[in-house]
Amino acid sequence: MTTATPRQRRKDARPAELLDAALALFVEKGFARTRAEEVAARAGVSKGTLYLYYASKEELLKAVIRERLSAEIAAGAGQFERFAGPAAELLREVLIPWWERLLDSEVSGVFKLVITEVRHFPDIADFYAREVVEPGTRLVARILERGIARGELRPVDVPTAVHSLVLPMIMLCLHKHTLGACGAAPVGIDPRRFIRDHVELTLQGLVVREPAGAHATQRRPPARGRKALR
Amino acid sequence: MTTATPRQRRKDARPAELLDAALALFVEKGFARTRAEEVAARAGVSKGTLYLYYASKEELLKAVIRERLSAEIAAGAGQFERFAGPAAELLREVLIPWWERLLDSEVSGVFKLVITEVRHFPDIADFYAREVVEPGTRLVARILERGIARGELRPVDVPTAVHSLVLPMIMLCLHKHTLGACGAAPVGIDPRRFIRDHVELTLQGLVVREPAGAHATQRRPPARGRKALR
Amino acid sequence: MTTATPRQRRKDARPAELLDAALALFVEKGFARTRAEEVAARAGVSKGTLYLYYASKEELLKAVIRERLSAEIAAGAGQFERFAGPAAELLREVLIPWWERLLDSEVSGVFKLVITEVRHFPDIADFYAREVVEPGTRLVARILERGIARGELRPVDVPTAVHSLVLPMIMLCLHKHTLGACGAAPVGIDPRRFIRDHVELTLQGLVVREPAGAHATQRRPPARGRKALR
Amino acid sequence: MTTATPRQRRKDARPAELLDAALALFVEKGFARTRAEEVAARAGVSKGTLYLYYASKEELLKAVIRERLSAEIAAGAGQFERFAGPAAELLREVLIPWWERLLDSEVSGVFKLVITEVRHFPDIADFYAREVVEPGTRLVARILERGIARGELRPVDVPTAVHSLVLPMIMLCLHKHTLGACGAAPVGIDPRRFIRDHVELTLQGLVVREPAGAHATQRRPPARGRKALR
DNA sequence: AATGAATGAGGGTTCATTCAT
DNA sequence: AATGAATGAACCCTCATTCAT
Numbered sequence: 001m002t003t004a005t006p007r008q009r010r011k012d013a014r015p016a017e018l019l020d021a022a023l024a025l026f027v028e029k030g031f032a033r034t035r036a037e038e039v040a041a042r043a044g045v046s047k048g049t050l051y052l053y054y055a056s057k058e059e060l061l062k063a064v065i066r067e068r069l070s071a072e073i074a075a076g077a078g079q080f081e082r083f084a085g086p087a088a089e090l091l092r093e094v095l096i097p098w099w100e101r102l103l104d105s106e107v108s109g110v111f112k113l114v115i116t117e118v119r120h121f122p123d124i125a126d127f128y129a130r131e132v133v134e135p136g137t138r139l140v141a142r143i144l145e146r147g148i149a150r151g152e153l154r155p156v157d158v159p160t161a162v163h164s165l166v167l168p169m170i171m172l173c174l175h176k177h178t179l180g181a182c183g184a185a186p187v188g189i190d191p192r193r194f195i196r197d198h199v200e201l202t203l204q205g206l207v208v209r210e211p212a213g214a215h216a217t218q219r220r221p222p223a224r225g226r227k228a229l230r
Numbered sequence: 231m232t233t234a235t236p237r238q239r240r241k242d243a244r245p246a247e248l249l250d251a252a253l254a255l256f257v258e259k260g261f262a263r264t265r266a267e268e269v270a271a272r273a274g275v276s277k278g279t280l281y282l283y284y285a286s287k288e289e290l291l292k293a294v295i296r297e298r299l300s301a302e303i304a305a306g307a308g309q310f311e312r313f314a315g316p317a318a319e320l321l322r323e324v325l326i327p328w329w330e331r332l333l334d335s336e337v338s339g340v341f342k343l344v345i346t347e348v349r350h351f352p353d354i355a356d357f358y359a360r361e362v363v364e365p366g367t368r369l370v371a372r373i374l375e376r377g378i379a380r381g382e383l384r385p386v387d388v389p390t391a392v393h394s395l396v397l398p399m400i401m402l403c404l405h406k407h408t409l410g411a412c413g414a415a416p417v418g419i420d421p422r423r424f425i426r427d428h429v430e431l432t433l434q435g436l437v438v439r440e441p442a443g444a445h446a447t448q449r450r451p452p453a454r455g456r457k458a459l460r
Numbered sequence: 461m462t463t464a465t466p467r468q469r470r471k472d473a474r475p476a477e478l479l480d481a482a483l484a485l486f487v488e489k490g491f492a493r494t495r496a497e498e499v500a501a502r503a504g505v506s507k508g509t510l511y512l513y514y515a516s517k518e519e520l521l522k523a524v525i526r527e528r529l530s531a532e533i534a535a536g537a538g539q540f541e542r543f544a545g546p547a548a549e550l551l552r553e554v555l556i557p558w559w560e561r562l563l564d565s566e567v568s569g570v571f572k573l574v575i576t577e578v579r580h581f582p583d584i585a586d587f588y589a590r591e592v593v594e595p596g597t598r599l600v601a602r603i604l605e606r607g608i609a610r611g612e613l614r615p616v617d618v619p620t621a622v623h624s625l626v627l628p629m630i631m632l633c634l635h636k637h638t639l640g641a642c643g644a645a646p647v648g649i650d651p652r653r654f655i656r657d658h659v660e661l662t663l664q665g666l667v668v669r670e671p672a673g674a675h676a677t678q679r680r681p682p683a684r685g686r687k688a689l690r
Numbered sequence: 691m692t693t694a695t696p697r698q699r700r701k702d703a704r705p706a707e708l709l710d711a712a713l714a715l716f717v718e719k720g721f722a723r724t725r726a727e728e729v730a731a732r733a734g735v736s737k738g739t740l741y742l743y744y745a746s747k748e749e750l751l752k753a754v755i756r757e758r759l760s761a762e763i764a765a766g767a768g769q770f771e772r773f774a775g776p777a778a779e780l781l782r783e784v785l786i787p788w789w790e791r792l793l794d795s796e797v798s799g800v801f802k803l804v805i806t807e808v809r810h811f812p813d814i815a816d817f818y819a820r821e822v823v824e825p826g827t828r829l830v831a832r833i834l835e836r837g838i839a840r841g842e843l844r845p846v847d848v849p850t851a852v853h854s855l856v857l858p859m860i861m862l863c864l865h866k867h868t869l870g871a872c873g874a875a876p877v878g879i880d881p882r883r884f885i886r887d888h889v890e891l892t893l894q895g896l897v898v899r900e901p902a903g904a905h906a907t908q909r910r911p912p913a914r915g916r917k918a919l920r
Numbered sequence: 921a922a923t924g925a926a927t928g929a930g931g932g933t934t935c936a937t938t939c940a941t
Numbered sequence: 942a943a944t945g946a947a948t949g950a951a952c953c954c955t956c957a958t959t960c961a962t
Binding site for chain 5: 005006007008035036037047048051056057
């Protein structure tokens with residue numbers, strides 16, 4: 001029931017527009033190298049307007065990280081809750097799409113921002129540890145623990161496994177906005193394929209083997225690509 | 231056989247001292263936030279002297295990345311050449327120590343620098359892709375390929391496996407200089423242990439299983455820690 | 461006979477309310493440091509409304525000085541006209557109360573405004589010289605001149621005496637809004653007492669002495685104060 | 691024994707040059723209206739150089755007030771100490787020249803600065819109360835007290851008399867840099883003459899009268915008012 | 921070779937003023 | 942009449958770089 005005069009409508013949209021502009025520029029040029037005025041211009045407003053919504057460039061940065069990442073984390077958590085199948089399936093059907101979406105979206109750049117700026121912003125460190133690392137880790141940990149409890153997975157050290165599983169994904173995000181954005185450097189791997197292959201490889205290390213001659217389940221997607229084998 | 235006077239000795243050491251100072255400060259405070267004068271002060275010289283050795287702050291940055299990383303890569307390469315055992319052993323006995331050493335050294339910070347600054351310095355992108363990513367990837371790839379050729383490892387997609395193996399290590403380096411340096415955030419994993427566990431977990435996914443009741447090779451180091459298994 | 465609606469009444473009161481707000485803030489925080497919006501807020505209206513009544517912040521300042529001081533001067537002039545006693549009595553019974561009232565009122569702050577801002581506003585200089593200094597000086601001068609003519613006062617240089625009489629009063633006003641408002645600084649004199657004592661002391665220098673053995677009246681206010689003697 | 695390279699010589703002179711420039715501009719245009727760059731330009735250096743010597747515009751302001759006024763106060767104090775004649779002579783021969791010199795010098799502008807800025811700078815209030823008002827008042831008070839003790843002066847309330855004597859001088863300084871600098875306004879009094887006349891007039895009110903033929907006439911008017919006495 | 925005083929471009933932020941609603 | 946969102950000129954301050962000593 002927004003009374004929404006055109007004026008009001010713009011006003012409501014501003015913060016998000018500024019956040020989008022800021023995210024794109026901060027990731028592309030770095031926080032220090034981005035002028036407040038550039039952010040404003042990209043959001044289609046003047047320098048002064050930016051300061052109507054965010055008290056300073058630093059507050060804008062914090063807002064970008066907070067707002068953009070929170071939404072993503074919440075979405076991920078929701079999806080996991082709604083799913084109760086075997087661990088391997090859960091990882092394949094929820095974790096993989098979640099990272100794929102993240103990698104496709106602009107939000108992936110937030111990781112670069114965090115890497116770049118945490119040390120100067122205790123706020124960001126707190127937020128990130130509390131609202132991203134902690135719940136994210138816990139989420140995946142729970143899946144693995146459940147899998148172990150059900151005998152689907154070997155009783156590995158869970159925190160280690162969580163990181164083995166997740167850290168490469170974050171590196172993918174970082175890569176996208178760093179070397180990957182430099183044109184020059186074709187690392188030679190396809191991100192989406194890597195996500196799936198990496199999950200499978202890790203699962204290979206995690207799942208309980210049918211001890212005997214059982215036909216190797218080898219459940220692994222066909223994997224085309226030039227290095228296909230055998 | 232430097233017969234150098236102390237003066238001469240200082241002069242020869244200058245570039246390296248400046249590089250050390252710059253690395254430490256750039257990693258800690260970020261390139262933009264580090265003043266040229268601070269670098270000079272930390273190296274024990276005056277502002278002007280810095281410019282006697284490096285043409286600009288940017289050149290100093292490039293030199294830091296180039297010099298510090300090249301040495302490490304060369305060292306790693308050398309160690310691999312000298313070793314001809316099974317792939318799994320090679321990874322355990324050369325790769326692990328190499329990353330452990332890197333993580334302990336200041337050089338680990340270079341990864342953060344690269345993440346932070348590549349986009350603004352095509353030079354760095356080129357150098358990093360050509361002198362770090364490429365040879366590093368090739369090195370590990372060769373090990374895996376040899377292992378596959380010898381039947382020790384399953385015929386996986388090698389580039390994927392290389393990244394699954396290596397990316398978490400880089401993340402460890404990044405973490406050390408970002409969240410890990412913020413005091414607040416105890417991620418709860420011990421880096422050295424993670425390195426070993428991660429390699430083992432990945433090897434589990436890579437090695438060829440003795441299909442039958444054969445003694446499960448399950449070669450996995452004792453892994454003390456609370457989640458010990460069985 | 462304003463039959464005004466409340467709305468109308470507010471509207472009529474606006475200019476005065478804005479002037480009050482502006483006077484208080486300009487004196488307290490200085491003209492440059494007071495934001496137009498603050499004045500509006502203190503007057504209970506919005507930023508835009510201020511500009512409906514005054515064309516600019518500068519015009520507002522000029523209006524404050526003009527309106528607030530003119531009323532006071534007119535009042536003073538009127539009182540003097542109505543009084544025809546001896547000069548000394550006139551000073552005691554009209555001048556002293558006039559300054560006492562001024563000092564108690566917010567208007568005293570206008571002197572600070574004038575001191576602070578005249579140089580940037582020829583308008584203010586003109587107005588102040590013409591409407592305040594000139595008539596004020598003339599008024600007191602006339603009293604003294606009359607006293608001299610009547611033989612009550614010594615034939616001193618009138619302009620000098622006027623200033624000896626009046627300048628300290630203005631300093632009192634300035635003090636009230638500067639050091640006197642800083643909490644820290646108790647100058648140790650009571651303004652109202654000083655006004656009276658100062659007038660008496662100056663009169664002592666002005667009046668014609670009865671040459672002869674007239675019983676020394678030594679009439680001097682009790683002077684508590686630590687330095688009383690004899 | 692200044693080794694004084696030309697370089698060094700400039701460096702030593704800078705603070706004073708900047709202070710002079712700042713004093714002149716702050717008094718003329720007001721603190722807020724003076725750009726840091728203008729001060730620098732007037733001192734013959736660039737914007738950046740100003741900040742080599744003063745951490746901020748505010749610190750520059752404080753330094754102006756502190757440095758410039760302290761010297762003057764110290765000078766005045768010294769002169770009084772060296773003099774032991776009758777009070778009236780002391781005032782005439784030390785106080786008058788002191789104020790004449792002050793009025794002629796740029797330092798007189800500092801009073802305007804203090805009036806304008808004390809409220810925003812507790813530092814200034816403290817300094818001014820402690821280092822200027824307090825010692826200045828005490829100095830003159832001591833003269834009067836001595837005069838009273840010696841029977842040269844009537845036993846008036848000393849603090850009051852001090853202010854009657856001194857406040858007009860300060861107003862003179864203020865006037866010089868405010869209305870007096872506006873071209874338009876010829877108040878019609880000559881400052882130097884006023885200083886002398888004012889001191890004489892006040893002395894007339896202070897000195898003990900030779901009773902004419904008889905005992906001191908000490909004529910002081912009836913003074914009614916609520917403090918009426920008897 | 922080394923120093924550090926000096927420079928000035930650059931960018932964050934404020935706030936008087938306007939004007940669509 | 943009243944509002945308050947938007948604007949952009951203005952100004953403080955930082956710091957990479959230069960160069961006289």
